[in-house]
Structure formats: C-alpha cells, structure tokens
Amino acid sequence: xxxxxxxxxxxxxxxxxxxxxxxxxxxxxxxxxxxxxxxxxxxxxxxxxxxxxxxxxxxxxxxxxxxxxxxxxxxxxxxxxxxxxxxxxxxxxxxxxxxxxxxxxxxxxxxxxxxxxxxxxxxxxxxxxxxxxxxxxxxxxxx
Amino acid sequence: xxxxxxxxxxxxxxxxxxxxxxxxxxxxxxxxxxxxxxxxxxxxxxxxxxxxxxxxxxxxxxxxxxxxxxxxxxxxxxxxxxxxxxxxxxxxxxxxxxxxxxxxxxxxxxxxxxxxxxxxxxxxxxxxxxxxxxxxxxxxxxx
DNA sequence: CACAATTAAGTTGCGTACAATTTAATTGTG
DNA sequence: CACAATTAAATTGTACGCAACTTAATTGTG
Numbered sequence: 001x002x003x004x005x006x007x008x009x010x011x012x013x014x015x016x017x018x019x020x021x022x023x024x025x026x027x028x029x030x031x032x033x034x035x036x037x038x039x040x041x042x043x044x045x046x047x048x049x050x051x052x053x054x055x056x057x058x059x060x061x062x063x064x065x066x067x068x069x070x071x072x073x074x075x076x077x078x079x080x081x082x083x084x085x086x087x088x089x090x091x092x093x094x095x096x097x098x099x100x101x102x103x104x105x106x107x108x109x110x111x112x113x114x115x116x117x118x119x120x121x122x123x124x125x126x127x128x129x130x131x132x133x134x135x136x137x138x139x140x141x142x143x
Numbered sequence: 144x145x146x147x148x149x150x151x152x153x154x155x156x157x158x159x160x161x162x163x164x165x166x167x168x169x170x171x172x173x174x175x176x177x178x179x180x181x182x183x184x185x186x187x188x189x190x191x192x193x194x195x196x197x198x199x200x201x202x203x204x205x206x207x208x209x210x211x212x213x214x215x216x217x218x219x220x221x222x223x224x225x226x227x228x229x230x231x232x233x234x235x236x237x238x239x240x241x242x243x244x245x246x247x248x249x250x251x252x253x254x255x256x257x258x259x260x261x262x263x264x265x266x267x268x269x270x271x272x273x274x275x276x277x278x279x280x281x282x283x284x285x286x
Numbered sequence: 287c288a289c290a291a292t293t294a295a296g297t298t299g300c301g302t303a304c305a306a307t308t309t310a311a312t313t314g315t316g
Numbered sequence: 317c318a319c320a321a322t323t324a325a326a327t328t329g330t331a332c333g334c335a336a337c338t339t340a341a342t343t344g345t346g
Contacts, residue, residue, distance in 0.1 A: 113147040121283035140264035
C-alpha cells in the first residue's frame with residue numbers, strides 16, 4: 001500500500017529544500033557583496049546588459065513580477081548599485097542601468113559560480129545531465 | 144571565452160525558478176484546502192504522525208527553524224487544523240497534534256501528488272532518476 | 287479625434303525564510 | 317545543591333514572492 005502523501009516521495013519537497021539550501025550556501029559569499037540571493041540573480045542579468053534593461057524584461061528573465069521587483073530594485077538603487085529612469089519615448093517603461101558600484105561587483109563575484117559548483121560534488125557531466133532534466137521539467141511545467 | 148556568470152548556466156537559478164513554478168502550480172489545488180504550500184508540507188508530516196510531533200522534530204523534517212514555524216503553526220491553529228500544547232514532562236517542548244479538521248483534509252488532499260505528477264510530463268522512471276539525483280545533491284550540499 | 291482597452295510600474299497586504307535575540311526550562315558539572 | 321551551559325520556542329526585523337489593486341501612459345478602434 002503506497003501512500004502518495006509521503007513527504008519523502010515528493011519532487012516538490014526536494015526542490016523546496018534545495019532552494020533553501022542553496023540560499024544558505026550562497027549567503028556567506030553574497031554577504032561579501034552585500035547582496036541577497038535574488039539581488040545577485042538580478043545582477044547576473046544586469047551584467048549581461050550593460051546598456052540597461054527594462055523592469056519588464058528583467059522580470060521576464062527572472063520570472064518575477066513588478067510586485068517583487070519594484071521594491072527590490074529600489075533597495076538596490078539606494079545601495080547605489082543601479083539607477084532607475086523612465087524612458088522619454090515611453091514614460092511607462094523604467095530602464096535599469098548599472099551604476100559604477102554595481103559594475104565593480106562583477107569582478108568580486110567572478111569566482112562564485114566555480115566555488116558553488118565545487119560544493120555540489122558533482123562531475124561536470126553529471127551536472128549537465130541534471131540541469132538538462134531540470135530545464136526539460138521547467139519547460140513542461142510552463143506548458 | 145565562457146562566462147560563468149551567465150544566469151542560464153546556473154543550477155541555482157533553475158532550482159529557484161522551479162521552486163516558484165511549483166508553488167504556483169500547487170496554488171489552485173491548495174486553495175481548495177485553504178492551505179499555503181509550506182502549510183501543505185507541514186500537513187504531510189503531521190498526517191504521518193497522528194500521535195503528534197514536537198516543533199523541533201517538525202522543523203528538522205521540513206528544514207525550517209522556529210522563526211518560521213512558530214507563526215506558521217499559530218496561523219494553522221487559528222484555522223483549527225491543529226493544536227499546540229506544551230509537554231508536561233518538559234515544558235520547553237511544544238507538541239503539535241492534528242485537530243479533526245486537519246485530519247479530514249487528508250482525504251481531500253489525496254489526489255494532489257498524482258495530479259502534480261501528471262503535470263511534469265515525465266515518465267515514472269525519469270522522475271525517479273531525477274529525484275535520485277536531487278537527493279544526492281542535497282546530501283552533498285549538506286556535507 | 288474620442289475613448290475604451292491595453293500595458294508598465296508601483297502599492298498594499300499577507301505569508302513565508304532566516305539571522306539574531308530573548309525567554310524559560312532543563313541538564314551537566316563541580 | 318548551585319549555577320553555568322544547553323536546549324526549545326518565541327520574538328523581532330528585514331527581504332522576498334505574489335495576488336489583487338491602483339496609477340499613469342500608450343495603443344487601438346470606430
């Protein structure tokens with residue numbers, strides 16, 4: 001008699017646990033950058049868009065809405081990591097641009113991915129296999 | 144020249160995205176139970192412990208501390224899903240027991256895991272393979 | 287051109303997470 | 317037994333996520 005309501009059997013619980021675990025493992029490294037984990041993810045996007053990016057586009061890449069992003073970006077602006085400015089050509093759009101302090105952080109953050117990878121104890125092959133599965137799953141769940 | 148600071152390459156970002164995605168996919172089903180996702184996870188543990196369980200033990204199974212659990216359990220108590228009572232033999236310990244309303248919810252929740260599984264679009268084999276990888280990863284990250 | 291519909295951000299309110307601290311009870315040690 | 321150390325919950329404060337709503341600008345349609 002298999003009980004499907006067992007915590008240990010649930011994929012969702014593993015994802016939930018892993019997400020919190022990752023957050024805690026990133027914490028020490030991110031503390032040096034004075035970034036939270038979601039702020040770090042936002043910086044990853046911004047470092048790829050030196051020309052700036054709209055809040056909407058940032059939200060699409062991070063899968064976050066303005067309800068989360070607006071206050072987050074405000075806090076980061078206060079820390080002088082970025083600037084927020086409305087487009088003259090379309091006043092609805094707020095463009096986010098890296099400030100000098102935000103740009104400089106990239107150098108400091110450079111080694112974080114490698115260091116985190118080593119914590120997984122996975123081989124590169126195994127990691128690729130896992131991320132491929134996860135991408136497929138994300139795709140399926142997004143329909 | 145590979146840039147390790149690419150969002151798309153990061154395992155952590157996939158986990159982060161998946162976690163939010165799962166939360167949203169569970170939301171409609173959980174709305175019928177009037178439970179949040181973490182509350183549902185707590186119920187999964189409680190359904191396995193009809194005799195009751197301490198806050199500490201619940202926290203160990205969910206990987207949550209009292210800072211999160213205390214207010215969460217208080218809200219669930221107010222909804223008459225469970226009771227909270229200090230042990231007479233050790234007044235530090237608060238025991239959580241399912242209330243009748245909490246027990247009844249198990250029947251309503253019975254089909255949730257199956258329904259969520261079908262959303263993944265994965266074969267049972269593939270799902271087992273993925274969860275095995277995730278368990279291994281969680282294990283490694285916990286050292 | 288008028289004006290309804292759409293779009294982009296922001297705001298509000300609620301429920302987590304979690305670090306840091308506090309409170310109270312119990313245990314260990316001399 | 318006294319009392320320092322430990323333990324279990326709770327509290328405080330900050331930062332997400334997100335649903336629901338608001339505000340303001342732009343677009344589409346007749």
